Amino acid sequence: MDPSAPSDSSADASASSSSSAVEDLAPGMAAMSLQDRFELLRGIGEECIQEDELMNLLQKKPVPICYDGFEPSGRMHIAQIMGRNDSDELTAAQIFYPCMQCADIFFLKADICQLGMDQRKVNVLAREYCTDIKRKNKPIILSHHMLPGFKEGQEKMSKSDPSSAIFMEDDEARVNLKIKQAFCPPNVVDGNPCLEYIKYIVFPWFEMFEVVRKEANGGNKTFTNMDELTDDYKTGALHPADVKPALAKAINQILQPIRDHFNNNSEAKILLDTVKKYRVTN
Template sequence: MEVTPTEPPAEAMESLHVSNPETAGSSGTSNPNPAAQLSLEQRFQIVRSVGEECIQEDELRNLLEKKPEPVCYDGFEPSGRMHIAQGVMKTINVNKLTSAGCRVKIWIADWFAKLNNKMGGDLKKIEIVGRYLIEIWKAAGMDLDGGKVEFLWSSKEINGRADEYWPLVLDIAQKNNLKRIIRCSQIMGRSEQDELTAAQIFYPCMQCADIFFLKADICQLGMDQRKVNVLAREYCDDIKRKNKPIILSHHMLPGLQQGQEKMSKSDETSAIFMEDEEAEVNVKIKKAYCPPKIVEGNPCLEYIKYIILPWFNEFTVDRSAENGGNKTFKTFEELIADYESGELHPADLKPALAKALNKILEPVREHFKKDSNAKDLLKRVKAYRVTK
């Protein structure tokens, strides 16, 4: 029997109403809405700084001018231990967005992890991993007390509003050919050449639908998710929707070894994990690719640019007087100038980087040692086999 899906419900397609200002407080401040003290340009610069790319800047500025609390959507598959890019970079980015008045919906994509065969497709294991990831963000300092960050489990939300979600997915599927959908396979960590299951072909249609289902104004995801976010903007053309989701794609931190464009959870030498012990961090950084005077493709320098400087607003190198003495860098440009000239050597940079990383990770390590629930979650996650 041929079924003609109805047009996506208007409720799914409209922009989210401004939330109750009484719940918009931010922790650690007497001002219930610190973003209200910022100018439009200040808010724009903070939000824009999150993305390596923004589609489109004029739309972002217009959104911030017209809507006090735009909704940002971010999502993740619970697929194993959390590396530092997902842990620290996401914490930095979420805190920037909430400081500028945004609300952040973090989509715990458990069904998507099952579709993509993560944790062998075992939903119980996937849930354990999801709970472990939330514990890390709590310990890392993500601003969860202000009421502006919401964790949503995809299975629960979709089941609760199935009549809204599935017509939307079907409509997106009908308006795109198979070739266009397969081109989005990068979002799953797959390539167009991989032998995809039918479930993995369905995945991009669902992720595109998420954006509208969550009433997101801004898609705040990595550069590797860009294609499906563009698909969502193209879908707006198909349905004659004027307000398109703004794409704010953040930088992808490379692996620690030479030529690794992206960190890998299955290769423990490629990444620092959020609960790595101090000695593990030291060894990984010591073995990391960091050629003297070479900036391009240098993962240690990327760590400093995207993690250390945004976190501490400076990077301090301790070294002997014969090697130039201690120096604190306030900007990445200043650091690069010294590194390219040879004035700053990897032998001095690496210990300073490891020290700074350990300072960031120490509260997370402590949380997983002292909190019995977190400790149990970590033990279980470490026992799981990571599946591609």
């Protein structure tokens, strides 16, 4: 069966859903210029394949269909499947999984694939499939940045290793401990997970980063951009002992409304307790 040609029932459902989405979004899209819409979408991705195709799509289709990948589970990521050596022996599941995810793109009639950089290979596979079947309009790939894990050498957070990441339901003490134990080498910016959290979470949220410290250590300082912060960090003017408490405070401020919700809403609390009992597998 050709995944680029869905069944009548799935096509009808997709068309109905798309039509409803267009009606909801059309007024907002009409108020934005082509360049504004392009920059809004382009700003999501660390990489775009291809920018000229994205601009052309937005010219012809003001409200495109976007496949936004989100996996609320502890099952294996596509990065773990696709990132193996050619000599490794693969199970049937490891072969079928990327094929199934690739098929999703065509069944959903997605114009744009907005996934993490770890999903890049399967998105490229979809574009290569278009070449094989001589399909002119290929899905545009918008790959967003991946936050590293807190341990040295962890390229991404791991759900099977709770200490490698901040979870939305983590309490204040747990956040403080994880960040206190996080890899954060002095004077080193590249591959520093604490600085990544500041750049991609704290600055977009607060538009600043506040460091509280003794006068003997340089006194309090408010950073208003990442370049200023990294310059201080490289020279040693900003130390990991300054960064970690400030980062923990900022993250806890962001998470507090979520904690309040689960503490004060009995239904949400039951749901969270149920989810926590699920076993995470690799």
